[in-house]
Every structure is written in structure tokens, then in C-alpha cells.
Amino acid sequence: MAREREGNLRSLSPAAEGVDFYSNDYLGFAREDPAVYQEGSKRRGSGGSRLISGNHPLYDSLEQRLCTVHRSEAALVFNSGYDANIGLLSAVPQRTDYVFYDQSVHASIRDGLALGRARTFSFAHNSLQGLEERVGKVLPDGVPRGAEAYVVTESVFSMEGDSPDLKALAAYCAGRGFRLLVDEAHAAGIIGPKGEGVIAESGLEGAVFARIVTFGKALGRHGAAILCRPDLREYLVNFSRSLIYTTALPPDTLEGILQAYDTLTGAGGDERRARLRSNIACFREKAADFGLAGGFHQGGAAIQTFRVGDTARAGELGRKINAAGFLVKPILYPTVPRGMECLRICLHSFNTDDEIQGVLSILSREYQPGADE
Ligand SMILES: Cc1ncc(COP(=O)(O)O)c(C=O)c1O
Known part of the structure; x- marks a missing residue:
């Protein structure tokens, strides 16, 4: 060199x-x-x-x-x-x-x-x-x-x-x-x-x-x-x-x-990863029960993304979910391309089944599909 x-x-x-x-x-x-x-x-x-x-x-x-x-x-x-x-x-x-x-x-x-x-x-x-x-x-x-x-x-x-x-x-x-x-x-x-x-x-x-x-x-x-x-x-x-x-x-x-x-x-890491995996599985099962599975990206990761496809609707949905006490971020252009606006739900080892049930029930109640869906 x-x-x-x-x-x-x-x-x-x-x-x-x-x-x-x-x-x-x-x-x-x-x-x-x-x-x-x-x-x-x-x-x-x-x-x-x-x-x-x-x-x-x-x-x-x-x-x-x-x-x-x-x-x-x-x-x-x-x-x-x-x-x-x-x-x-x-x-x-x-x-x-x-x-x-x-x-x-x-x-x-x-x-x-x-x-x-x-x-x-x-x-x-x-x-x-x-x-x-x-x-x-x-x-x-x-x-x-x-x-x-x-x-x-x-x-x-x-x-x-x-x-x-x-x-x-x-x-x-x-x-x-x-x-x-x-x-x-x-x-x-x-x-x-x-x-x-x-x-x-x-x-x-x-x-x-x-x-x-x-x-x-x-x-x-x-x-x-x-x-x-x-x-x-x-x-x-x-x-x-x-x-x-x-x-x-x-x-x-x-x-x-x-x-x-x-x-x-160590053992603490194994336990947290196992809890996270089980929360991801629980989330995906419940999302299917609420009829929301089609809106989520396929994937078993801790990041679960629900496609909304519109800035105003994604923002409004995010606000309603936040008002109910669940912190979920809408992801808007330019972070994602236009038309790909979404809600990004990050799962954790410490989330409870009730919390998962709660956030999905509000999402299913408040989500209004766009005219083209
Ligand atoms: C894929 C990817 N790479 C890099 C980064 C940047 O990492 P950091 O937050 O440590 O700067 C992020 C975080 O936002 C990320 O999502």
C-alpha cells in the first residue's frame, strides 16, 4: 500500500x-x-x-x-x-x-x-x-x-x-x-x-x-x-x-x-428472543382473526407493516391508534415511496397478548380501505 x-x-x-x-x-x-x-x-x-x-x-x-x-x-x-x-x-x-x-x-x-x-x-x-x-x-x-x-x-x-x-x-x-x-x-x-x-x-x-x-x-x-x-x-x-x-x-x-x-x-437473551418469537406468532394469528392479514406484509420479523397507501389515511389511522394509548408510527413519503404509506408496528419481547389484541382491535375498527380497494 x-x-x-x-x-x-x-x-x-x-x-x-x-x-x-x-x-x-x-x-x-x-x-x-x-x-x-x-x-x-x-x-x-x-x-x-x-x-x-x-x-x-x-x-x-x-x-x-x-x-x-x-x-x-x-x-x-x-x-x-x-x-x-x-x-x-x-x-x-x-x-x-x-x-x-x-x-x-x-x-x-x-x-x-x-x-x-x-x-x-x-x-x-x-x-x-x-x-x-x-x-x-x-x-x-x-x-x-x-x-x-x-x-x-x-x-x-x-x-x-x-x-x-x-x-x-x-x-x-x-x-x-x-x-x-x-x-x-x-x-x-x-x-x-x-x-x-x-x-x-x-x-x-x-x-x-x-x-x-x-x-x-x-x-x-x-x-x-x-x-x-x-x-x-x-x-x-x-x-x-x-x-x-x-x-x-x-x-x-x-x-x-x-x-x-x-x-x-446468555439465558436472558434466549428467553427474550423466545418471547419475541411467540409475540410475533400471536400477532400474526390475531391479525388473521381480525381479517387484517391481507394488509400486512408477509414476514415473520419483529417489524409488521400494514399497508395503507395514502398519507392522509395513514396519518389519521396512526392518530386514532395513538389516542387509544398504543404508540404506532405512520411511515410516510419520502421515507417510503408515494402509495406505500403504511403503519409500522414494532413487536417486542415485553408486549403482552392483551396489548397485541388491543392494538389490532383498534386497527380493525378504524381502518377504512381506500376507494380502490
Ligand atoms: C437498516 C438500517 N441501517 C442503518 C440504520 C442507522 O442506524 P443508527 O440508528 O445506529 O444510526 C438504521 C436505523 O435507522 C437502519 O434501519
């Missing part, structure tokens, strides 16, 4: 002990605070980027843990899923490369691509055939020499709660030498015996170029990581601007994520 030859290869080193002349902790607020931390050695804030003062040793512990749980060769923690996606997609695909992305991918993926310089093309949601057609049109003679092609999708989609056929997608990418990137924000912690996500559960770790897991969703904390090979991790440390030019996570956040992983991979 040119950087190595020129002596400017970046690397992450642990925050050193000594007199601090490098952090941005101007008023000492990030330092040990005996009123808060009785035990001594903890800092409240990281004081700077991971490349300067912020790379607390807990980063290393967390990244090792992520490699074990999600079965990855390497992991790199970012401040959020948004940062991870923009840092990955703006830095990795190059000007001469091609990126094919599912038309329903999260805004952070789109924003990352917009910041980057590769040529980008959407394909029909969860459709391998749609991808094949798009690739056939864009690259009729295959990928030009020296260029790469990427395919970007999510293992559980954030709005619809549905999933692509990842085995088929991985086989397609492997057959053509394309690099597959999968955002597992809504699968991490939930899918797989220990919450390892769809890719590890399906044994596809080796078939995926990079995965994104986030800690602000099932883990209940904050932050995210890119799971990949060590060479890609090193590249990101050098070129991913949303990693380099931002203050690192505070140590107590890293500790909180590690604690969440302890619970997730």
Missing part, C-alpha cells in the same frame, strides 16, 4: 496513559468523576477520534466479542449505523466501480453512495430477477477489467420487515465475483440462536464482503460495527471519514454494549 511506503498508514492504538495534551476534553468533563464512578479508572468521555485519544481498550474487547458472536474475522466499531453506512459506502466503491442496491435500502446507505463516486443503480425490492435484469442492462459485457461490482441489501428491511433470499443472492454474487454488502441492523440480536444475525445463522459469513450490525436497536444501546476481513478493516481505518473525523464513543457506552452482549448471548 502506498501509505505504508510513505509512512502515513493510519492505525488504531490504545489511548495512552500520561499527561493529556491531545484530547478535546477542554474542561476535564470527560475525565474520571468520583461522584459518578466510585471505582476509579473510568473516563466519562473519549476526548477525541479513535485515531487520536479516543481508542479506549474497551473498543478492542468489544470488537473481539463481535467477531465471536457474529462469526467474523474482524470488526470495526462506529458511532452509529448511519456513520457505519456512510463511512463504508462513500469510501469503498471507487469511481470506476458499480453499485447495485435494493430500492428499499435505508437512507444511510443511499447517503453513503451519494457521497461516494461509484456509479449506482437500484433494483426491484427483494428481487433477484430484478437485480439480474439491471446488471444485464448496465454491464452486458460483464464488469470491466480493474473495476468491482457491489450488491447492497438488508437482511431484514427496516420498513417492511421482510428479507431477501440471501443464499440465492450470495450464490449470484459469488458466480460473478460481485461483492455483497448486507445491513443487519434489524437482524442483529434477534435472528439466530444467539442473535448472531441472518448471515451467520445461514453460514454465509464467507460469502459476504461486509456486514453492518447496530447497537441502537435490539441491543438497546448506541453505535454500530462493520464486520469484514482484516484488510477491509485496515482500509476503513485509513479512509472512512465518518470513523476518522468524529469523537469516539464514550467508554461507558462501550461497556454498556458489552453488557448487552453478555445478556444477549
Whole structure:
């Protein structure tokens, strides 16, 4: 690598002990605070980027843990899923490369691509055939020499709660030498015996170029990581601007994520996942009893989406359900395309049967199909 030859290869080193002349902790607020931390050695804030003062040793512990749980060769923690996606997609695909992305991918993926310089093309949601057609049109003679092609999708989609056929997608990418990137924000912690996500559960770790897991969703904390090979991790440390030019996570956040992983991979995690699965099954059964099944996206994920197809009606329905004491969000354009406006109901391990019954009974009472239905 040119950087190595020129002596400017970046690397992450642990925050050193000594007199601090490098952090941005101007008023000492990030330092040990005996009123808060009785035990001594903890800092409240990281004081700077991971490349300067912020790379607390807990980063290393967390990244090792992520490699074990999600079965990855390497992991790199970012401040959020948004940062991870923009840092990955703006830095990795190059000007001469091609990126094919599912038309329903999260805004952070789109924003990352917009910041980057590769040529980008959407394909029909969860459709391998749609991808094949798009690739056939864009690259009729295959990928030009020296260029790469990427395919970007999510293992559980954030709005619809549905999933692509990842085995088929991985086989397609492997057959053509394309690099597959999968955002597992809504699968991490939930899918797989220990919450390892769809890719590890399906044994596809080796078939995926990079995965994104986030800690602000099932883990209940904050932050995210890119799971990949060590060479890609090193590249990101050098070129991913949303990693380099931002203050690192505070140590107590890293500790909180590690604690969440302890619970997730222990008996507590098994029990919560089992309760969530049973609530999803209960929800789908009751939705069928209320005659609402046809309005919901097919899918067994914690995200259950009821299609309304109109901004005013989705907003009104949301307000009525909220007024009855159930917090449900209408999802409107531009988060979803026009005509796809919906109610997004997120299920949890802690919801009760009565709550599920309650929200569905109000939905069935208040939902007025449009004139075209
Ligand atoms: C699929 C997907 N990727 C990334 C993100 C961003 O994650 P974070 O909230 O940690 O920034 C989200 C969350 O909204 C998401 O749904």
C-alpha cells in the first residue's frame, strides 16, 4: 500500500496513559468523576477520534466479542449505523466501480453512495430477477477489467420487515465475483440462536464482503460495527471519514454494549428472543382473526407493516391508534415511496397478548380501505 511506503498508514492504538495534551476534553468533563464512578479508572468521555485519544481498550474487547458472536474475522466499531453506512459506502466503491442496491435500502446507505463516486443503480425490492435484469442492462459485457461490482441489501428491511433470499443472492454474487454488502441492523440480536444475525445463522459469513450490525436497536444501546476481513478493516481505518473525523464513543457506552452482549448471548437473551418469537406468532394469528392479514406484509420479523397507501389515511389511522394509548408510527413519503404509506408496528419481547389484541382491535375498527380497494 502506498501509505505504508510513505509512512502515513493510519492505525488504531490504545489511548495512552500520561499527561493529556491531545484530547478535546477542554474542561476535564470527560475525565474520571468520583461522584459518578466510585471505582476509579473510568473516563466519562473519549476526548477525541479513535485515531487520536479516543481508542479506549474497551473498543478492542468489544470488537473481539463481535467477531465471536457474529462469526467474523474482524470488526470495526462506529458511532452509529448511519456513520457505519456512510463511512463504508462513500469510501469503498471507487469511481470506476458499480453499485447495485435494493430500492428499499435505508437512507444511510443511499447517503453513503451519494457521497461516494461509484456509479449506482437500484433494483426491484427483494428481487433477484430484478437485480439480474439491471446488471444485464448496465454491464452486458460483464464488469470491466480493474473495476468491482457491489450488491447492497438488508437482511431484514427496516420498513417492511421482510428479507431477501440471501443464499440465492450470495450464490449470484459469488458466480460473478460481485461483492455483497448486507445491513443487519434489524437482524442483529434477534435472528439466530444467539442473535448472531441472518448471515451467520445461514453460514454465509464467507460469502459476504461486509456486514453492518447496530447497537441502537435490539441491543438497546448506541453505535454500530462493520464486520469484514482484516484488510477491509485496515482500509476503513485509513479512509472512512465518518470513523476518522468524529469523537469516539464514550467508554461507558462501550461497556454498556458489552453488557448487552453478555445478556444477549446468555439465558436472558434466549428467553427474550423466545418471547419475541411467540409475540410475533400471536400477532400474526390475531391479525388473521381480525381479517387484517391481507394488509400486512408477509414476514415473520419483529417489524409488521400494514399497508395503507395514502398519507392522509395513514396519518389519521396512526392518530386514532395513538389516542387509544398504543404508540404506532405512520411511515410516510419520502421515507417510503408515494402509495406505500403504511403503519409500522414494532413487536417486542415485553408486549403482552392483551396489548397485541388491543392494538389490532383498534386497527380493525378504524381502518377504512381506500376507494380502490
Ligand atoms: C437498516 C438500517 N441501517 C442503518 C440504520 C442507522 O442506524 P443508527 O440508528 O445506529 O444510526 C438504521 C436505523 O435507522 C437502519 O434501519
